[in-house]
Amino acid sequence: MSRPTRAKTSFSPERRQSLALGARATLGSGLVALTSALGLGWANNTFAKDDPVEHMMTSGKLRSVSEMLAGVKEYEVRESQLKSEGIQLHLSILADNGNSVPLGVSVASPMTPQSHVTDIYLLSQRNPVLVMAHLQLGPWNGRAELNTRVRLAGSQKVFALARTNENLWLVDSADIIVTESACVDASS
Amino acid sequence: MNARLIWPKTIAAGDVIKVRLLIQHPMETGYLQDMTGHLIPRNVIQWIRCEYDGQEVFKAQTSSGIAANPFFEFYVRATVTALMVVTWFDDDGQTGELRQLMPVQS
Numbered sequence A: 001m002s003r004p005t006r007a008k009t010s011f012s013p014e015r016r017q018s019l020a021l022g023a024r025a026t027l028g029s030g031l032v033a034l035t036s037a038l039g040l041g042w043a044n045n046t047f048a049k050d051d052p053v054e055h056m057m058t059s060g061k062l063r064s065v066s067e068m069l070a071g072v073k074e075y076e077v078r079e080s081q082l083k084s085e086g087i088q089l090h091l092s093i094l095a096d097n098g099n100s101v102p103l104g105v106s107v108a109s110p111m112t113p114q115s116h117v118t119d120i121y122l123l124s125q126r127n128p129v130l131v132m133a134h135l136q137l138g139p140w141n142g143r144a145e146l147n148t149r150v151r152l153a154g155s156q157k158v159f160a161l162a163r164t165n166e167n168l169w170l171v172d173s174a175d176i177i178v179t180e181s182a183c184v185d186a187s188s
Numbered sequence B: 001m002n003a004r005l006i007w008p009k010t011i012a013a014g015d016v017i018k019v020r021l022l023i024q025h026p027m028e029t030g031y032l033q034d035m036t037g038h039l040i041p042r043n044v045i046q047w048i049r050c051e052y053d054g055q056e057v058f059k060a061q062t063s064s065g066i067a068a069n070p071f072f073e074f075y076v077r078a079t080v081t082a083l084m085v086v087t088w089f090d091d092d093g094q095t096g097e098l099r100q101l102m103p104v105q106s
Helices: A013-020 A024-037 A052-058 A065-070
Strands: A087-091 A101-107 A117-124 A131-136 A145-150 A156-164 A169-178 B003-006 B016-023 B045-052 B055-062 B071-077 B082-090 B095-102
Touching: A087 A156, A087 A169, A101 A117, A101 A156, A101 A169, A117 A145, A131 A145, B003 B082, B003 B095, B016 B045, B016 B082, B045 B071, B055 B071
Parallel strands: none
Antiparallel strands: A087 A101, A101 A145, A117 A131, A117 A156, A131 B055, A145 B071, A156 A169, B003 B016, B016 B071, B045 B055, B045 B082, B082 B095
């Protein structure tokens, strides 16, 4: 079998695409298995490091929940206070471009003066700036529902945190695969 | 700086209506480079405030995590025909304002 003449640069279209699909775990390992089976010696996952594309897509450490809560400056929240009920984060599974990702949050709350949502935090696990937005609501809203568009620096878990006037903290999270991070210039 | 507020055509008193707010703003993150390789300084909106009939009904503290041309959709209980005043402030020190009358049928 002849050795393929494909250029093994970091930016070869196949590599870029396979990474872009966010399927490093499945497709990537499949590729590795396939190539090593073909005797190309391109295996052992060595390409994961020193690869600009790989680095771009996975840059930034993933924050833990407690690290994210520490970023909520206005209140002191502990992880044990969080409840994952009555709140829903609407986020698609895949975003082609991290520059503008539609995001919705809805909280099941009567929004009366006795019981309402006061704050909603949109937190990102990987963005350079943890708090994407801090939104303040009140009983005058009538409905605790918001939609916006956020920027995401790569595949990650996005958290929506809501605080009620009774100091209950509700949380919901969603995993999202971002093909193109918002923090790299797509034009270059 | 331009902005736009959109709500239903007919609003009855007591209705909870959907308000859509769109502000024209580059929301420069400070991480991207221009054509000459220099970093573009950060310029994001720091806060957006919505007042309806003199009452603050929505406030957003935003960061570079919000997409360019910030879009927000929220709900508000309409009571009387009154002004909705949207103000915002960015890193450049510029403020923007949009005033729009919300007609409410009684």
